[in-house]
Each structure stands twice: as C-alpha cells, then as structure tokens.
Amino acid sequence: MPKVKGLKCRECGREYPAEPLHVCEFCFGPLEVAYDYPAIKRAMTRKRIEAGPPSIWRYQDLLPIEGEAAVGRHCGMTPLIKATNLAKALGVKELYVKNDTVNHPTLSFKDRVVAVAVTKAMEFGFQVVACASTGNLANSVAAHAAEANLESFIFVPADLEQGKVLGTLIYNPNLVAVEGNYDEVNRLCSEIADKYGWAFVNINIRPYYAEGSKTFGYEIAEQLGWRAPDHIVVPAAGGSLITKIWKGLKELETLGLIKECKTRMHAAQAAGCGPIVNSIKEGSDTIKPVKPKTIAKSLAIGNPADGYYAYKVVVESGGYGEHATDEEIVDGMKLLASTEGIFSETAGGVTVAATKRLIETGVVPRDDLIVISITGNGLKTQEAVVGALKPATYIKPALRSFDEALGRLRSGASIEPNLIASRS
Ligand SMILES: *Cc1c(COP(=O)(O)O)cnc(C)c1O
Numbered sequence: 001m002p003k004v005k006g007l008k009c010r011e012c013g014r015e016y017p018a019e020p021l022h023v024c025e026f027c028f029g030p031l032e033v034a035y036d037y038p039a040i041k042r043a044m045t046r047k048r049i050e051a052g053p054p055s056i057w058r059y060q061d062l063l064p065i066e067g068e069a070a071v072g073r074h075c076g077m078t079p080l081i082k083a084t085n086l087a088k089a090l091g092v093k094e095l096y097v098k099n100d101t102v103n104h105p106t107l108s109f110k111d112r113v114v115a116v117a118v119t120k121a122m123e124f125g126f127q128v129v130a131c132a133s134t135g136n137l138a139n140s141v142a143a144h145a146a147e148a149n150l151e152s153f154i155f156v157p158a159d160l161e162q163g164k165v166l167g168t169l170i171y172n173p174n175l176v177a178v179e180g181n182y183d184e185v186n187r188l189c190s191e192i193a194d195k196y197g198w199a200f201v202n203i204n205i206r207p208y209y210a211e212g213s214k215t216f217g218y219e220i221a222e223q224l225g226w227r228a229p230d231h232i233v234v235p236a237a238g239g240s241l242i243t244k245i246w247k248g249l250k251e252l253e254t255l256g257l258i259k260e261c262k263t264r265m266h267a268a269q270a271a272g273c274g275p276i277v278n279s280i281k282e283g284s285d286t287i288k289p290v291k292p293k294t295i296a297k298s299l300a301i302g303n304p305a306d307g308y309y310a311y312k313v314v315v316e317s318g319g320y321g322e323h324a325t326d327e328e329i330v331d332g333m334k335l336l337a338s339t340e341g342i343f344s345e346t347a348g349g350v351t352v353a354a355t356k357r358l359i360e361t362g363v364v365p366r367d368d369l370i371v372i373s374i375t376g377n378g379l380k381t382q383e384a385v386v387g388a389l390k391p392a393t394y395i396k397p398a399l400r401s402f403d404e405a406l407g408r409l410r411s412g413a414s415i416e417p418n419l420i421a422s423r424s
C-alpha cells in the first residue's frame, strides 16, 4: 500500500516526490511528508496496532518508510508512568511521565527520529550518514550507523558534556567538534551536506527524520487507553518534537483511533536559550534568535528551525510556554529523581521546572490530566548536578564509625565534604 503521497511544502502547498529533499524550490518553505489518510484509515485499527511489535514500528503505517525497519527495531514503547509522588509535590491530581530516559538504544527520544531517518537514508541508498547535534542526536546517529554498517560524520559544538562525547565516540564514528555554538555547527553542516551529498538526518533527510517524533504522541495516547491528555509539556530545542507530537495526535483523531484531541501543548525552554517561549510570551510569531547560555545544552538552539511551527502549535492548541533558570533546572532534575526515581538529563529539569510554573500560574489547572515529556537520561549530563547533591557519608569499616555517622545524619548535622565536588 503506497501510504506516502510525497512531500509537501508547509508554506505554499506545492507537492514533491518522496526524495531526499527538504526545502521548497519556489518559496524556500520546509517540506513535510504527506500521507494518504483515507487509505491508511481503511487498514489501521487499534487492534492492528496493539498486535504489532512493542516499539515505534507498531505505527509503521504512519511512518515514511517503504520496507521494513533497517535499524532501531527496539526503539520506543517507553514507559508512561503515573507519577503520584510528583503530582503530590506539584499539587495536581493526575500527572504522567513519558519516560524516554530509557529509550533504546541511546537513552533519549532522538532514537525515534534516527531509527526512521537512517532506515530512510538506506532506502535512498546513502553510504554516509551525518548530523549536526546538541548531543543526543550525536549519540543516536553514531549508534544507528554502527548497527547499519554505515560510515558516519557527527558534528557537535566543542563544549559538549563529557557523557555526550564519550557516548558518541564509543560507536567509532568520525566525530567533529566545532569551535562554535550549535547554530554555527548547523550552518556549516548545510554547506557540507551540499558539497558532499551525505545523508544529514536533521538537514536533507529532515522531513523523514521529524516524522519519528510523532511516535512519542501515539504512544502517550495508546498508553492512556486511546485518549489524548489535557496537557503535554514538551522541551523544545529546534521545535520539531512539540510540532510532531501534535501532528501525531491530530492524525489519530483523523483516523478515528482516538475520539478527540483537545490537548494543550506547552513548550519548555531554558531561560538562557528560550527563543520559542519568548515568542509565545510576547504573542509574536517572529522568532528572534538568541545566543545560548544555559546548562541545558541539548536544548541550546538559538535559531530554531521549526520555531515558527512550534509557536503555531502552542497557540492553536491553547497552550503556553515557560522558561527555567539553571538553578531551577537542577532543582527540577532533583525533584523528578527524589519523587519518582527517574534520573533525567538537564532537559528533564527544564520540563519539570516549566511544568511547576505553568501550574503555579494557573495556566494548567490542578484537576486536569497532565503528561510531561522526559526526553533524555541524566547519566549523560552529570556535570549539571555535581556539587548540588547531598554528599556521601564516609566511615571506617567499623560499626562504631557507622553508629556515629548515623547519629550525625539523624541530627541533620552536616557531614563530610562533598565527594564529587572535592574530586573535580
Ligand atoms: C533534541 C532534544 C529535544 C528537543 O528536540 P527538538 O525536536 O529539536 O525541539 C528535547 N529533549 C532532548 C533531551 C533532546 O535531545
């Protein structure tokens, strides 16, 4: 069944064949994958999806690949956790965590987009895959290229966290650290893509790549028993994920797989890099680029490619946006970990902090059903919490030593110096 009709310009609507293209020749608008929904509707039922594999590929009818998945077969279907402790801490009735800290294989939601993009790149016959990345995409492209036996070139800003660098190098790609911020890396990569003709997953393969993010939304709806929540809070970098979760939910509505989608989509960004949230707060659809300065490096895109569309989704859905300072990001990471036992990266701290503010300001009513998007694993951004945690207690290997320490712990007296801080 040819379910993909082709590519379509988001601005002028001009249609293109499903090739490795990403901008409209006429108006320079971004291209998007267009589907034959009536045909999909005839084939796709809840039952058919539920009988599929426990991965993103159960939604293959709504993904832009022709054959079978070539890589990333175990990606997706991450837990949707009813977060009772966090709900209590935030003073709300019903809150869920969509937990992509445990997404396979590289522990962030980026595996969803890369599984689709690399499969598509292989269908197109590319020999080299590449990306411009703020970190998680680097990990994921390197891992999937290894699985696919493809050469890879990964471009990142030179100041990336150690965990993101090692978590890329281990797959033996060509890692290129560029002395500049993400926006400069991205500009350079556009030129490299033109010159060398490689499959840059988030540049010339971007229309296909972006579709992978829809599965985050499909899973939330399916895991809630085939319904859309009242709110989803989404961390935004380039603004693609929030746009595509919305597209995914609207597709389920169109296909009759959920009754209705009245979800309000909220964007979460760092105060030190929040161009999309700035626009939302100013009520202007012009995204003003910023120079990023935040510990949330995975979200540090000052000139977001899909910023305008993210803004549109937020406004159309009746959502809003909030910023998080570096201090609030760390507090958010600690709150999520101490209430739910989930160690998220800095982006998760941004989401928790923004959610807290959306609730406190009354934008998100306390009785509504809220889902927060936790998109990456905390083991990759350990620098962020160094020195911000209760230190370990050091004792001699003797019961008396422990008894004394316990006395001090219970009396709340401060104990030994912070192990982590003192070693760095
Ligand atoms: C890339 C990324 C995002 C945001 O992705 P966009 O689609 O660019 O908005 C969110 N969280 C994490 C952890 C990411 O790595």
Ligand SMILES: [Zn+2]
Pocket: 009, 010, 011, 012, 013, 014, 024, 025, 026, 027, 028, 029
């Ligand atoms: Zn166009």
